Amino acid sequence: MKIAAISDIHANHLALETILQYVEQEGIKHLMFLGDYITDCPYPGKTMNLLYECLEKYNCFFIRGNREDYLINHHYNPNNNWKYSSSTGSLLYTYSNITQNDIEFFKSMPVSMKVKIDDYPSIFICHGSPVKTKDWLYEKDELIYSHIKDIDCKYFIFGHSHRSYSKNIFGKKVLFCPSAGLPANNNTDAQFLVLEYNDIEWTSKVVSLPYNRE
Template sequence: MKLALITDLHANREALEEVLAHARGHGAQQFALLGDFVGYGADPGWVLDQARALVEQGAFAVMGNHDAATVRGAQPTMRPTARLAVEWTRTQLAPAQLSFLAALPLTREHGTCLFVHANAHAPAEWEYVLSRAEAVQSLQATPARHVFCGHMHLPMLYHLSGTGKAGDFAPVPGVPIPVLPHRQWLAIPGACGQPRDGNPAAAYAMFDDEAMTLTFHRVPYDHDAAAKKILAAGLPPEFGQRLHDGR
């Protein structure tokens, strides 16, 4: 089965439309949505409706930190722009859409895979996988052979051998990588809705559990249109500028 891994959608309709079309065009048979459906972008309702439709068709989905904040409301410790985005998003969502977010689990398992937004060792604390050390901590916390998470917005792949030897590398888009089960793997597909590696193209990855390969992809989309919607909605201009810069 070819499984498309999409994370950090961030209410970006234009990016998600292109990623879904690209994934289906490359044979995706199922989807895993790794959280942060909302936040930053101007189309939270549309993105959630797409996510709900995919889940009804069997997709896996987990909660992200922006989703959790939207469910519970802005917290005093948040930055002013983050609080504004949370409260604006809450005004855009119907009760059924908020209920969908609230019901999302922190983790999902399927076969050799664990799906989680931030990390496997403390999913509810939203700690980032910043380096090999955090990746190893996550991999040692689960028997899953393939851990897929988001949160970092940067495409990355880590691995851990049975003897405890760890490695990492930045993937090249479009190049299949063998991810054989004699090692554990932690993959961060990169952000669909708000890339931050200097490349504004939307990111996602495709896991083929028969060939045991993982392919990272970048998909151009109309980030100018998405940025203009952010400004029109009255959201902080920096959210739109990030789409242009990919940072």
């Protein structure tokens, strides 16, 4: 049994295409998506179309990230001073190039989720923290534990940091998923996690795939 965890695509559809080619080749049937699907790279519709194709083809689990929250909030409160040629220009461009269906899709996503497949151990996924998409918990072990100690689950995966990280914290296995589209670890490949169950526990590895950016 293998599961792919994909986070922080940020509209890099070329990176996502490369990851999905690997998923197909490896026969992976279950995909966990950890938020921040669009913004920052152009043509968000191309990424959204790939995600909708995944829904038809794989057993998918989606949670939302802070970027989805920004877009949802702008949809219902458009007077938030987003402007082109500013720090919010990418957000405004993205919002102008997505659909009402995309907004509804984002709204349907929870902030966090416990993924349970058949009789395999559950995996808890979130973007920032179990309660907020913008929380920053990367390498903050005590803060991480305060968020997860009362959750009945052994395995946890976080996004948002754009960096990979793995640690056992008081008996709980904590993973941070690297960014598929905008990695922050001096490696420009498309990056994601693959989890595999070995009859005892979930093991994980970072998969790093070069791709053509043109």
